[in-house]
Amino acid sequence: VTDKHRVRLRVNGTEHEVLVEARRTLADLLRHDLGYTGTNLGCEHGICGACTVHLDGSPVRSCLVFGIQADGTEVRTVEGLAAGEELTDLQQAFSDHHALQCGFCTPGFLMLAEAYLAERGLVPAPGRAGLPSGAGQAGVAGSAGGQPSGEGVSGPGSGAGHEPGSATAPGPAGAPTEAEIRELVASNLCRCTGYQGIVAAVLATAQARRAAGSR
Amino acid sequence: VEDCGAVINPLIVDGQVLGGVTQGVGAALSERICYAPDGQPLSTTLMDYLVPTAAEMCPVEVLHLQTPSRFSESGAKGMGEGGMIGAPATVLNAVNDALTSTGVSFDHIPVLPGELSAALAGGDRP
Numbered sequence: 001v002t003d004k005h006r007v008r009l010r011v012n013g014t015e016h017e018v019l020v021e022a023r024r025t026l027a028d029l030l031r032h033d034l035g036y037t038g039t040n041l042g043c044e045h046g047i048c049g050a051c052t053v054h055l056d057g058s059p060v061r062s063c064l065v066f067g068i069q070a071d072g073t074e075v076r077t078v079e080g081l082a083a084g085e086e087l088t089d090l091q092q093a094f095s096d097h098h099a100l101q102c103g104f105c106t107p108g109f110l111m112l113a114e115a116y117l118a119e120r121g122l123v124p125a126p127g128r129a130g131l132p133s134g135a136g137q138a139g140v141a142g143s144a145g146g147q148p149s150g151e152g153v154s155g156p157g158s159g160a161g162h163e164p165g166s167a168t169a170p171g172p173a174g175a176p177t178e179a180e181i182r183e184l185v186a187s188n189l190c191r192c193t194g195y196q197g198i199v200a201a202v203l204a205t206a207q208a209r210r211a212a213g214s215r
Numbered sequence: 216v217e218d219c220g221a222v223i224n225p226l227i228v229d230g231q232v233l234g235g236v237t238q239g240v241g242a243a244l245s246e247r248i249c250y251a252p253d254g255q256p257l258s259t260t261l262m263d264y265l266v267p268t269a270a271e272m273c274p275v276e277v278l279h280l281q282t283p284s285r286f287s288e289s290g291a292k293g294m295g296e297g298g299m300i301g302a303p304a305t306v307l308n309a310v311n312d313a314l315t316s317t318g319v320s321f322d323h324i325p326v327l328p329g330e331l332s333a334a335l336a337g338g339d340r341p
Contacts, residue, residue: 047261098226186270194233195269
């Protein structure tokens with residue numbers, strides 16, 4: 001079990017190379033080896049969704065992915081959403097709708113919702129925090145780089161990866177309905193909020209992005 | 216309808232109530248800690264101990280009756296997850312109301328789906 005494996009991955013636009021045991025989960029790799037502690041671990045067996053991150057644009061439960069499986073991938077964590085201190089529209093909506101109380105599940109819900117919105121072609125308007133300026137490029141633009149501060153969501157700067165999924169996603173059809181978003185939100189668990197604020201925040205963001213004419 | 220005295224921060228107060236109501240719905244319909252006869256815990260994961268998800272919850276409207284406290288500077292009484300208190304009884308009464316014509320009724324929570332179908336099939340109290 002002491003055999004270490006070399007893993008090269010890009011997290012929020014920053015290249016990392018780490019040596020980890022085969023049993024190391026992606027969640028633990030992110031938290032313990034790289035210091036991206038914005039990703040929270042709840043149940044550690046794939047039920048609660050608190051540890052949701054994007055792996056090459058798709059939402060995954062990072063407690064169910066081994067670190068070595070992330071070799072060569074692009075990972076996006078909650079630290080990669082906001083550019084510096086400026087919240088993304090989704091994060092602001094969470095605040096406005098009181099979609100969090102203790103906040104433990106929040107990073108997972110944010111990443112889940114961002115992946116869903118991207119899949120629907122509802123990405124933040126250009127220039128908004130969290131969107132690479134070179135939209136359309138799979139790479140990362142304008143990464144502020146830097147190491148994670150290790151504290152909450154005020155981690156490393158911008159440089160969020162573009163979701164490959166959004167390039168192939170169907171164009172914006174109808175706006176997501178509340179029922180759809182409720183079903184999405186049911187993927188993850190929250191003990192404090194009763195979900196109402198989370199559903200409202202995601203719905204409001206979807207509607208605002210759609211109205212803004214985002215792709 | 217809740218009464219926490221003077222509402223100081225409506226967002227936080229409503230959030231507490233909504234969270235409490237959800238916990239109450241879970242307590243009434245899905246959350247139970249089970250043990251084997253030899254004491255082995257059986258509800259060891261969140262797939263066995265079922266916390267409500269967004270799909271189990273309906274939209275909830277929160278109203279406030281504000282009776283200011285005489286014992287605090289602001290009139291506030293304090294606000295915890297008070298929605299937890301009324302929700303289980305409300306849900307249990309709704310279940311029993313829906314079962315009126317069947318002659319089956321429950322006097323405990325949680326009322327789990329298996330219990331309900333067994334009671335309806337056998338006509339007996341579980």
